[in-house]
Amino acid sequence: MAGISRDEVLHVARLARLELTDDEVAKFQEQLSAILAAVSKVAELDLADVPPTAHPLELANAWAEDEPRPCLPLGDVFANAPAREGDYFKVPPA
Amino acid sequence: MIDTLRLTAESAKELVRAKEISGDELFAAYLDAIGERDPELHCFLHVCEASPGDGIPIAIKDVIGTKGVPTTAGSKILEGYVPVYDATVAARCKEHGLRLLGKTNTDEFAMGSSTENSAYGPSHNPWDPTRVPGGSGGGSAAAVSAGLAPWALGSDTGGSIKQPSALCGNVGLRPTYGTVSRFGVVAFASSLDQVGPVAKTVRDCAYLYSVISGRDENDSTTVEVPPVEIPESADLRGVRIGVPRELNEAEGIEPGVTAAVSAAIEQLAALGAEVDECSLPRSVEYGLACYYLIAPAEASSNLARYDGVRYGLRSEGADFREMVMNTRHDGLGDEPKRRIMLGTYALSSGYYDAYYGTAQKVRTVIKREHDAVFEGFDALVCPTSPTVAFPLGARADNPLAMYLSDLLTIPSCVAGLPGLNVPCGLSDGLPVGLQLIGPQFSENTLFRVGHALEQALAFDYVPARYRR
Numbered sequence: 001m002a003g004i005s006r007d008e009v010l011h012v013a014r015l016a017r018l019e020l021t022d023d024e025v026a027k028f029q030e031q032l033s034a035i036l037a038a039v040s041k042v043a044e045l046d047l048a049d050v051p052p053t054a055h056p057l058e059l060a061n062a063w064a065e066d067e068p069r070p071c072l073p074l075g076d077v078f079a080n081a082p083a084r085e086g087d088y089f090k091v092p093p094a
Numbered sequence: 095m096i097d098t099l100r101l102t103a104e105s106a107k108e109l110v111r112a113k114e115i116s117g118d119e120l121f122a123a124y125l126d127a128i129g130e131r132d133p134e135l136h137c138f139l140h141v142c143e144a145s146p147g148d149g150i151p152i153a154i155k156d157v158i159g160t161k162g163v164p165t166t167a168g169s170k171i172l173e174g175y176v177p178v179y180d181a182t183v184a185a186r187c188k189e190h191g192l193r194l195l196g197k198t199n200t201d202e203f204a205m206g207s208s209t210e211n212s213a214y215g216p217s218h219n220p221w222d223p224t225r226v227p228g229g230s231g232g233g234s235a236a237a238v239s240a241g242l243a244p245w246a247l248g249s250d251t252g253g254s255i256k257q258p259s260a261l262c263g264n265v266g267l268r269p270t271y272g273t274v275s276r277f278g279v280v281a282f283a284s285s286l287d288q289v290g291p292v293a294k295t296v297r298d299c300a301y302l303y304s305v306i307s308g309r310d311e312n313d314s315t316t317v318e319v320p321p322v323e324i325p326e327s328a329d330l331r332g333v334r335i336g337v338p339r340e341l342n343e344a345e346g347i348e349p350g351v352t353a354a355v356s357a358a359i360e361q362l363a364a365l366g367a368e369v370d371e372c373s374l375p376r377s378v379e380y381g382l383a384c385y386y387l388i389a390p391a392e393a394s395s396n397l398a399r400y401d402g403v404r405y406g407l408r409s410e411g412a413d414f415r416e417m418v419m420n421t422r423h424d425g426l427g428d429e430p431k432r433r434i435m436l437g438t439y440a441l442s443s444g445y446y447d448a449y450y451g452t453a454q455k456v457r458t459v460i461k462r463e464h465d466a467v468f469e470g471f472d473a474l475v476c477p478t479s480p481t482v483a484f485p486l487g488a489r490a491d492n493p494l495a496m497y498l499s500d501l502l503t504i505p506s507c508v509a510g511l512p513g514l515n516v517p518c519g520l521s522d523g524l525p526v527g528l529q530l531i532g533p534q535f536s537e538n539t540l541f542r543v544g545h546a547l548e549q550a551l552a553f554d555y556v557p558a559r560y561r562r
Binding site for chain 2: 004009012013016017018019020024028031032034035036038039040041042043044045047052053054056057059062064072076077079080081082083089091092093
């Protein structure tokens with residue numbers, strides 16, 4: 001299972017919306033292969049009857065009253081926006 | 095003359111209360127110290143002007159959102175980002191009268207063990223500036239040790255509070271998961287991230303923990319916390335302390351680290367604690383692998399928000415998708431890219447069960463193993479870091495070697511347990527940290543044991559080269 005191909009690096013980068021240069025693809029292929037070889041150790045244990053832990057506290061659903069509260073003013077919402085048009089975030093065409 | 099190198103927050107508070115110094119004089123003394131020593135150490139990414147009040151100053155790690163004060167998480171993708179609201183922990187410090195000195199350096203998105211992954215350049219260890227301060231919270235730890243802040247906030251996912259405190263020779267607490275709000279904190283791995291205090295003494299650390307902890311309606315993972323007891327006693331009679339073999343004998347632990355920790359363990363027994371060996375075989379053997387699947391998987395999801403749309407960097411692109419991909423290429427450094435790709439891979443179709451699903455089951459194994467040990471012990475003790483502070487650059491090109499820096503801090507983090515670093519001596523003139531681990535919500539026990547040990551060892555937390 002260890003080892004990741006060049007195509008897999010490119011596939012994962014596309015899934016993660018990461019543009020990579022050719023040099024980066026080569027570097028990450030080597031580094032990710034080494035890391036995957038190390039973390040594949042988890043497959044050694046017999047885990048047939050072990051449930052997964054998603055979260056260290058045994059919390060049930062945390063309910064809150066559904067009460068309307070003021071939200072951030074628009075000036076704050078757009079304060080860090082790279083581009084704005086009216087009350088919208090402006091982006092290049094899809 | 096205020097000696098910020100030696101002054102604890104507790105003493106500072108007393109001096110202000112007795113009107114021997116004013117709050118403004120205190121704040122100015124820290125600004126002077128920053129002006130004098132931070133050009134060499136680079137602990138701060140942003141230094142604040144004095145805010146009104148007489149409260150004790152505090153430094154805050156730059157992954158914690160502070161209203162009106164730039165917050166970058168050590169990343170170019172958040173360069174210039176100014177939060178429009180305070181993280182709950184920052185708000186609680188403010189409500190308590192604490193005055194923000196500045197924002198401290200961190201590995202980008204808290205991913206690293208040396209601060210060398212900061213997009214703004216590394217911090218340096220106050221004991222020896224050719225060495226790293228640890229990470230990711232190296233800025234906070236180095237600032238406290240160099241007298242640039244009386245105390246600080248850090249964040250810890252797999253050791254980012256405990257390990258830098260060990261390498262810089264101060265006290266750092268990673269609290270029990272769920273005790274401190276993450277609202278307004280830049281998210282890395284949400285089932286692991288915790289905010290916690292860094293200070294010169296266990297008492298200061300306990301006090302700051304009491305300020306920031308407790309349920310927050312804005313973070314549904316937080317719970318009510320037992321009242322914090324500021325430790326006073328030097329007597330450890332009745333406390334059962336376990337010495338897990340694997341955490342004390344792991345490959346790579348330096349002899350000087352073992353020597354200092356062993357001497358401290360003897361000291362614990364001398365103080366009246368019942369000390370005995372125990373075992374956590376699978377936690378140490380599988381902890382790192384488990385962590386480096388779960389944390390990157392959660393990071394890949396959390397960092398999806400940096401898309402150049404609502405805040406942060408935006409790069410040009412012919413269409414929306416190209417803009418997003420270019421923004422993330424230009425704005426994120428190598429370590430976040432590596433972890434995003436590793437996590438995306440571990441979560442992707444066909445690999446989910448083998449990697450992420452398996453890691454979550456291993457997490458159960460690690461948690462159960464700790465639960466079983468705590469039936470016989472109140473706290474566990476081991477080194478915090480296998481080594482003292484290492485030279486800048488020594489591990490920078492080898493991600494796996496860097497990951498091993500957290501071998502001893504990671505297992506308890508995966509299990510959601512609290513851990514306290516207490517300095518326990520020097521090896522080759524550099525601090526050695528001792529890690530105390532307890533069951534969930536046992537912070538008061540860790541403070542009690544840590545305080546008694548600190549009093550007995552009388553470690554001088556002022557870096558030797560600054561002593562006058």
